[in-house]
Structure formats: C-alpha cells, structure tokens
Amino acid sequence: MQTLSKPDPKILIALDFADQAHALALVEQLDPRQCRLKVGKEMFTLFGPEFVRSLVKAGFDVFLDLKFHDIPNTVANAVVAAAELGVWMVNVHASGGLRMMKAAHEALLPYGEQAPLLIAVTVLTSMTDEDLAQVGVSSSPAEQVLSLARLTRDAGLDGVVCSAQEASLLKAELGANFKLITPGIRPAGSDAGDQRRIMTPQQALAAGSDYLVIGRPITLAPNPAQVLADINNSL
C-alpha cells in the first residue's frame, strides 16, 4: 500500500500586517499544503497568542518569529510558552550565546516529537559588513553566520535563520540535516526594501535553503495567492 507523505511546503509567508482583518483575508486564500505562515513581532504584539492559535486551528504550520534574546532562564521559559501554543517552529538569537541556546533546547526536550523546531537567527538579512562593523563585529557576514551556526549546532538546535547567500557554505560545513531558513528572498525584479543579502527563490533553493521566508513580495502583491502559486511552480 502506498503511504501519503505529509506535504512539506517550502514557502513561509511572513504575515506582517497592522490589521488582523487584512491578514485573515489573505490567509483565507491560502492552502496549508502550499505554504506555512510566519507570525512576527508586529502581529504578535498587536493580536497575541489568540491570533497564533487561530492559524494553528485553521491547519497551518506556524513559525513564531519572536527572535528571543535574553538570559537563559527567560528564553527557556519563552520557548516552552511557544510550544504550548502548538507552533511548528520558534526562534532565538544565536548571539544570546551557547548557554542560552542549550537552555532553550533542553526546555523543549519533554515535548519529544511534538516540540517545535528550534532555530537560531545568525546575522539578520538586512545587515551588511558595514552594519556588523557598527556593532563591533569585524568578521564578514558569511564568517559571522558560520561561526554562530556552529554554536547553534553545538547547542543542539535544529538549524538557523541566515541569508540564502550563506546557504551553500553552511550546508557544506554543517550537513544536510541542519535546517536553513532564509528570509531576504526577492523574486527577480521585486523591490529589495530594507533587505540587503538577498536571492531569488530559485537561487535560494539551489543554494541549499530548506525554507524560504517571503513577506512583502507576496503580501503586497495585488494577487498574493497567484504569486505564491507562481513561486511554488518555479521551484
């Protein structure tokens, strides 16, 4: 008998809206087999855990992108709170350090198979060499991403958020199972906005990205569902 494998959509749509009705109007056009959803700081601050629960209830895998960065105890308790919401993925900042990431990882162990994927942000995709220098980091983005990704792996996490520009390097250094989540995705011809280390969806997948985070190129399009379908078809 043939077993049907669970769909594994590659695109995580960043729901960055100030208006919940607007976000829900978009979600109604989407199919959980075609995409996953990311809830970040804006919508979580405005609409809280109820909004996240409603998306989970509608059948979507939700990436809760709150980029926790705090002392180990606080972050460990925060990722447990995320697990209780039933999210599929949650993230912390790798620059919070090894002990912080280990504490977060250990806090999720009791959830076993039900635990959300735990991911660490390395260097934000909006940052360049110059931005790093301004915060006292003299390495290039790629060097800093690699160093933070190694720390993340050593802490036992599932993967990192990085730019697709670092994906091939990280896959070669850290192996196929270490997940790479890449924002800063811009289909050819779309506006980069505040992003700096960007790639097209096709380039990102070819470079080794496991999941592509895409916000404005989909959410601000006149027909978001069509843009999503076009990107999925192009992958």
Ligand SMILES: O=C(O)c1cc(=O)[nH]c(=O)n1[C@@H]1O[C@H](COP(=O)(O)O)[C@@H](O)[C@H]1O
């Ligand atoms: O953790 C993230 O998701 C994230 C990390 C990063 O380095 N860069 C980055 O853009 N993001 C998020 O990814 C989304 C990108 O959205 P767009 O630039 O509109 O495609 C936003 O919601 C960001 O908060």
